[in-house]
Amino acid sequence: MSKVLYIKANAKPEGTSRTFKISDAFIKAYNENHQGDEIITLDLYKENIQFLTEKDINTVFGPKSDDSRNHPILKYAYQFMEADKIVIAAPLWNLGVPAILKAYIDYISVSGITFKYTAEGPVGLCQGKKAIHIVARGGAYTEGQAAGYEMGDRYLRILFGFFGIVDFTTIAAEKLDVVGEDVEGIVNIAIQKALKEALEF
Numbered sequence: 001m002s003k004v005l006y007i008k009a010n011a012k013p014e015g016t017s018r019t020f021k022i023s024d025a026f027i028k029a030y031n032e033n034h035q036g037d038e039i040i041t042l043d044l045y046k047e048n049i050q051f052l053t054e055k056d057i058n059t060v061f062g063p064k065s066d067d068s069r070n071h072p073i074l075k076y077a078y079q080f081m082e083a084d085k086i087v088i089a090a091p092l093w094n095l096g097v098p099a100i101l102k103a104y105i106d107y108i109s110v111s112g113i114t115f116k117y118t119a120e121g122p123v124g125l126c127q128g129k130k131a132i133h134i135v136a137r138g139g140a141y142t143e144g145q146a147a148g149y150e151m152g153d154r155y156l157r158i159l160f161g162f163f164g165i166v167d168f169t170t171i172a173a174e175k176l177d178v179v180g181e182d183v184e185g186i187v188n189i190a191i192q193k194a195l196k197e198a199l200e201f
């Protein structure tokens with residue numbers, strides 16, 4: 001039995017967000033094919049996620065105790081650690097991830113929980129987990145010069161690698177804001193990929 005953490009990062013709701021159309025289809029198919037697994041949905045816009053204050057920084061990098069699990073910030077890092085599989089649904093915003101997702105990452109990047117410092121440098125503590133990022137983009141970033149401009153998926157992939165998560169898949173629906181494109185067709189192709197991926201994930 002696996003624990004899946006489904007992280008949703010979009011101000012737009014279900015039914016409007018193309019990202020969520022794909023990710024919700026993924027979760028539905030996953031659920032049908034992995035009966036008994038637990039899926040925890042974390043809608044970041046419904047959580048009380050703030051920017052780190054000076055006090056928070058001391059908490060994130062300071063010593064941890066038995067009470068840390070109940071701390072309003074550290075609880076997210078423990079929750080992340082307890083998941084076997086991570087699903088992130090986040091559109092491309094201004095060439096990166098939505099700010100709320102970055103703020104969440106500041107909550108879960110906690111020394112002594114998701115990574116640790118050693119004499120040889122930092123080491124990820126999340127080995128063995130797998131992750132998938134489902135993303136909708138207005139333009140196209142998979143080829144050529146534009147690929148270098150995309151810093152959302154690339155950021156997540158590198159950061160998760162830092163945590164020790166190397167099994168990282170991306171499903172991207174692109175050109176959704178390009179006039180003349182078959183937007184519904186593009187989203188449907190991404191949904192088909194998501195349904196297939198959900199069987200193996």
Ligand SMILES: Cc1cc2nc3c(=O)[nH]c(=O)nc-3n(C[C@H](O)[C@H](O)[C@H](O)COP(=O)(O)O)c2cc1C
Nearest residue numbers: 012017018019091092093094095136137138139176
């Ligand atoms: C705040 C904001 C910033 C965006 N920045 C980009 C961008 O840098 N590059 C891009 O290709 N599309 C950008 N878009 C377009 C979205 O990526 C695109 O509309 C996508 O489908 C949004 O996903 P959603 O339908 O799940 O909301 C932006 C949209 C918003 C709302």
